[in-house]
Amino acid sequence: xxxxxxxFSFLFASLGSGLLAQNxxxxxxxxxxxxxxxxxxxxxxxxxxxxxTPVFNKSIKKLDGKEIVLKGYVIPADLSGGRMTLSAFPYxxxxxxxxxxxxxxxxxxxxxxxxxxxxxxxTLKGKLKLNSEDPLRLMYILTEADYYEGS
Numbered sequence: 001x002x003x004x005x006x007x008f009s010f011l012f013a014s015l016g017s018g019l020l021a022q023n024x025x026x027x028x029x030x031x032x033x034x035x036x037x038x039x040x041x042x043x044x045x046x047x048x049x050x051x052x053t054p055v056f057n058k059s060i061k062k063l064d065g066k067e068i069v070l071k072g073y074v075i076p077a078d079l080s081g082g083r084m085t086l087s088a089f090p091y092x093x094x095x096x097x098x099x100x101x102x103x104x105x106x107x108x109x110x111x112x113x114x115x116x117x118x119x120x121x122x123t124l125k126g127k128l129k130l131n132s133e134d135p136l137r138l139m140y141i142l143t144e145a146d147y148y149e150g151s
Contacts, residue, residue, distance in 0.1 A: 030068045030128075031088045033059050034140060037103045054103075054132050054139040064130045069148050070106065071123040074116035077107075084108050084116075085138065091118050106140040114145070123148040 037060060039052040056064075072086040075094055085096075085105045093099030108114065108124065116122055126145035131137050 028071055030063070030070055031072070031104070033063065034106075035088075035101075035103050036060065037139070051135065054130075056130055056132070060130065063128045066128060067125060068128050068142075069123060069125045069150070070142065071121055072106075073121055074108075074114065074118065075105070076118075084110075084114065086122075086124060086142065102139060105138060106142050107138040108145045109141060109143045110145045112146065114147070123150075125150075 036057055038055045038057070040055050041050050041052050043049070044051045070086055070088075072088050073090050073094065075085045075087050075091060075096060077083040077085050085107055087094040087096075087100070088104040089095075089100050091097065095102055095105045106128075109126070114122070114124070124142060124145050125148040126142040129141040129143050131139050131141055
């Protein structure tokens, strides 16, 4: 009976911390977390335009610097420089095509070149870097990105 109580207390503690809420290795869990970002606006003094900067909530900030797994579609950003992004959505409905928000794409900084097909999803793992300072980069960056071979 004591061991049963111990098992239940572990399960409730795990549920409270989100460990059993969803399997992160499915590659979709983190897109849901990243989609919860908010934005603040300010006027850029030099250009006179409104700039939106991300405001990351606690659940997103907890992931900064941590390894995550994302399943999505590679969108080439700069073919000559090899820059690419991973999108939660296929090319026809991704952020760059006007079908989604900026929280649905992540810049890929790969360990080795990533081979992909635009119409076929892949799963990558890497360390999440949050960016609210450099307007020339995406707000999410996946550093040390590589193929995910997990279950």
